Each structure stands twice: as C-alpha cells, then as structure tokens.
C-alpha cells in the first residue's frame with residue numbers, strides 16, 4: 130500500500146532519498162557482480178553523483194573501452210481486470226500485467242559519434258540528437274538537478290521549455306497525429322535522459338519494438354516509460370541486479386526506483402496519470418488501486434499471488450477516448466444519481482469480492498471453484514459496464530462470438546466505447562459437455578466448471594511427462610483457432626496472453642539462446658531486431674517467454690532474461 134506510482138511494502142527499505150549526492154555512490158547500490166557493472170562511462174560522471182575516487186581502478190579502465198555490449202530491457206502492458214469507471218468515482222479496481230510487452234535494445238556507438246538516437250519503427254519514428262546540443266546546463270542547474278534517487282512529484286515547466294526546441298525539429302513532414310505520437314515518445318525519452326544521463330554519456334541507439342497495441346488502453350506508453358527508465362538507470366548503475374536470490378526488499382526497491390522515473394515519463398505524455406499503468410508494468414503481477422481525495426495518496430497495493438491465468442485479448446480496433454467514456458458515465462450519474470451510484474457501488478463490490486478471494490489464505494488458483502468465482506465476477510462486471518453505457522456494438526459482438534464457444538468469461542477492459550475485451554479461459558470449454566458450445570445468448574454460456582474436477586482441473590492442462598495433449602487442451606486449441614478466424618474475418622485482432630506475469634526484465638548482454646546453434650548464443654543486434662516480423666517474430670527473437678512449441682500454448686521464461694521478483698519468498 131503506497132503512494133502514487135509506488136509498490137513499496139511497509140517493511141521494505143525506504144529509498145535512499147536521505148543520502149546526500151556525495152555519499153550516494155552508485156557502487157553502494159550495484160555490486161560488481163551486477164550485469165551492468167561493466168557499463169561504466171556514464172556512471173563515472175561526477176554529475177551523476179558518483180565520485181571517480183570511489184571507483185575501483187578496473188572500472189576506470191573500462192571507461193576507455195570504445196564500445197559497450199548491447200543490452201535489452203522489457204516491460205509488460207496491462208489490463209484492468211475489474212473496476213474500471215467505478216474507480217473514477219472512488220471505488221476499488223484491479224489491474225494486472227499481460228504478456229504483451231515492449232522491448233528496448235540499447236546499443237552503443239563508437240566514441241567518434243556524439244549522438245543519441247531513437248529508433249521506434251512501430252510508430253515510424255527515428256530521430257537523432259547531438260548529445261552536446263541538448264540542454265544539460267538547464268537540467269543540472271542548481272535547484273533543477275534531480276538525482277536518480279530523488280522523488281519527482283511533478284514536471285518542471287522550465288525543463289519542459291528547455292526540451293521544446295528539441296521536439297520542434299522532429300518529423301516535420303508527417304501528419305499532425307503521427308507527429309504527436311513521435312513527440313510524445315520523444316518527450317518521455319528526453320526528460321528521462323536529461324535527468325538521468327549526462328553530457329558525457331556514451332553515444333547510443335535506443336531501438337524499441339512492442340507487441341502491445343498502441344492507444345487501446347493496454348498501457349503501451351507506460352511500458353515504454355518503464356523500459357526507458359530501467360535502461361537509463363541501468364546505464365548509470367543505479368540499480369542492483371536483477372539476480373537470483375536477491376532479497377525481496379531489495380527487489381522492491383529497484384522496481385520502485387524504476388517506477389518513479391517511469392511515472393515521470395508518463396507525466397510527460399498524460400499530464401496527470403493515476404500511476405497505475407506504470408506501477409503494474411514495472412512490478413508485474415497485479416495491483417489493487419483506489420483514487421483518494423487529495424492530499425491523500427492513492428492506494429496502490431500489489432497482489433502478488435494473482436494467478437498467471439491464460440487470457441484471450443481481443444482488440445476491436447475501434448478507437449475511443451477515455452475522456453469521452455468517463456464523461457458519459459458522469460452525465461448518466463447526473464441524470465440518475467441514486468441508480469448510477471448503485472451500479473458503481475456494485476462494480477466496487479465485484480472488485481472487493483475478487484480481492485477477498487485472491488488474498489484469502491486458502492486461495493487455490495488451480496481450483497475450478499475459485500476460477501469460476503473470478504469468472505462470474507468478470508461476467509457481472511461486464512453487465513454493469515453495459516448498463517453504464519460504455520460498451521460498444523463491436524465489444525458486444527466479440528462477447529457474443531466468444532460466449533458462443535463456451536470457452537471463457539468475457540468483459541470489456543479499460544474505458545470501453547471500443548478498445549479491447551478480455552476473456553479468462555474456463556478450465557474446460559462448455560463444449561466438452563454439451564457438444565455444441567452454445568451460450569445462452571445472455572453473456573453466460575452454460576457453465577460446466579463445477580463438475581470439471583472429475584476430468585482435469587489444471588488451467589494449462591498439458592501432460593508434460595508424456596508430452597501428450599489432453600483432449601481438453603486439444604479442444605481448447607481447436608476452439609481458439611476457429612475463434613481467431615471468425616474474429617479476424619470481422620476485423621478484430623486476437624491475442625493469446627497470460628495475466629499477472631513478470632514486470633520489468635533485463636537481458637544483459639543482449640544475447641539469447643535461440644536454438645540456432647550459434648556458439649555462446651545469438652547476439653541481438655539492431656538489424657536482427659528491426660527485421661523480426663510482427664509480434665511472433667519479436668517474441669521468437671527476443672521474447673521473455675520461450676517460443677510456443679507446435680501445438681502447445683504454455684510458456685516458460687526464457688534463459689537469459691532476469692526479473693526482480695519481490696513475491697518470491699514472500700508470498
């Protein structure tokens with residue numbers, strides 16, 4: 130439970146904001162065993178608060194190294210599982226990470242370059258700045274300089290003004306809406322870069338690709354802010370790990386540090402964001418949150434035992450405006466105050482019921498009854514959102530198509546009016562029992578999960594010992610495949626994802642074992658990364674989850690990627 134954008138636990142070490150710059154040596158935060166210990170040029174800069182006198186000689190020598198090895202960071206998107214709209218009116222909501230992610234490759238150039246480049250092909254954006262031309266003096270002026278451990282509650286208008294000329298030169302010949310996207314991405318980067326790096330930073334290229342649809346309420350901007358924050362903090366060695374056996378409190382501290390700067394990045398795009406998207410993206414898993422009247426901080430509490438449920442996500446591709454949908458509810462509430470308050474209250478109770486179940490000591494994520502409870506709440510939540518008028522014919526069509534298969538429980542997620550729908554999969558599709566897969570046309574297909582236990586209660590019911598797919602799994606795959614065709618035919622986009630996975634991850638160096646026999650692993654360079662085709666290509670090349678083997682939909686974390694997991698050892 131903590132303030133805006135933070136996931137600190139009560140008993141966790143507090144950030145070292147009490148340290149003066151001269152005592153806050155980065156080396157106290159980053160053991161030399163850390164993967165980033167070799168990336169020294171930026172961190173040795175005195176303007177980062179680190180004194181070169183404290184730096185071991187072997188690191189000083191590395192400063193003259195012409196090129197550092199590339200590394201990657203990755204951060205997930207999010208969905209609101211329960212409670213959207215009601216949360217605007219003070220009720221509780223739950224948001225969780227999804228396995229769609231952004232991936233940022235940081236590559237270093239030879240010292241003859243004095244440039245920093247963003248290559249963001251998803252939005253057709255590429256821009257290079259001369260490092261020496263950037264407004265370092267303004268950012269390091271007395272009263273303006275923020276050290277990596279200092280909280281930043283709001284953007285500094287003088288710093289924003291100093292950045293503006295460096296945004297004005299971006300993409301002069303593209304339509305205004307695309308230019309705005311470019312500038313949004315650039316302002317997030319420049320604010321963080323100028324705050325965390327220094328004039329002496331090594332020339333770098335930041336190449337970003339994401340599997341998260343943009344502007345669909347899935348937190349794409351937050352995941353980018355988390356990637357940029359993590360990459361820059363790693364470069365200045367302000368993070369420790371991630372490594373195995375890192376104590377939970379230390380993990381939380383690193384996540385919080387990344388999250389704070391990611392929140393600054395989100396402020397650059399969204400002005401006054403809730404901080405939930407970046408908190409979920411940095412920390413992973415799920416959070417319970419509630420807006421509270423100022424000056425109270427919002428409630429943001431991690432739910433570390435949220436199960437990693439398979440989730441089908443369908444994008445209507447219908448653009449929508451969160452502000453418009455929020456205003457619709459406000460107007461309805463004005464017209465029917467008591468009624469709408471009751472609906473909002475009921476949505477709040479849906480969240481409470483889910484939270485109570487998830488945090489009860491005997492919660493068993495593999496129990497069909499527990500899953501049915503969570504699923505029923507999804508159906509109820511959707512119905513309540515429909516009654517608030519924030520659904521859309523396309524969302525209803527998706528729900529109808531999915532209900533018809535009996536494969537899971539479906540609701541809209543986020544603002545509605547377009548955007549995405551989510552489906553939590555049932556342990557067994559209804560079709561297993563009635564052979565037809567007919568829903569009752571009312572959002573609730575006949576539910577067989579109560580009698581599921583006799584056959585197979587596992588959510589990812591693979592017989593791994595023999596690698597034989599159970600009949601339930603085969604049926605699920607068949608249903609999902611035919612559903613995909615139907616959804617595609619109607620212009621929708623389907624993703625098979627997982628809920629409540631890892632938050633920010635690090636791959637250092639950018640080398641992966643991709644099964645192509647390259648000795649020592651396959652180095653991920655910019656060209657390979659840029660050439661990866663679509664989401665599947667990105668996931669196959671650099672994904673944090675190992676490739677889905679033929680006929681299998683279960684995912685493992687791939688060797689190489691590392692995460693801070695405060696829940697390990699604490700749950």
Ligand SMILES: Nc1ncnc2c1ncn2[C@@H]1O[C@H](COP(=O)(O)OP(=O)(O)O)[C@@H](O)[C@H]1O
Pocket residue numbers: 249250251252309310311312313314315337338339342343344345346347348349350351353398
């Ligand atoms: N894949 C990406 N590459 C570059 N920038 C991105 C990408 N995804 C998101 N962004 C940045 O984030 C902004 C989207 O933010 P927003 O409209 O809030 O969408 P969302 O709800 O998905 O976060 C874009 O305008 C862009 O600046």
Ligand SMILES: C[C@@](O)(CCOP(=O)(O)O)CC(=O)O
Pocket residue numbers: 209212213214215216217345346347348403451454455542543544545548
């Ligand atoms: C409708 C609302 O509850 C969620 C909006 O989510 P998104 O913009 O679709 O990510 C608004 C809000 O919480 O700010």
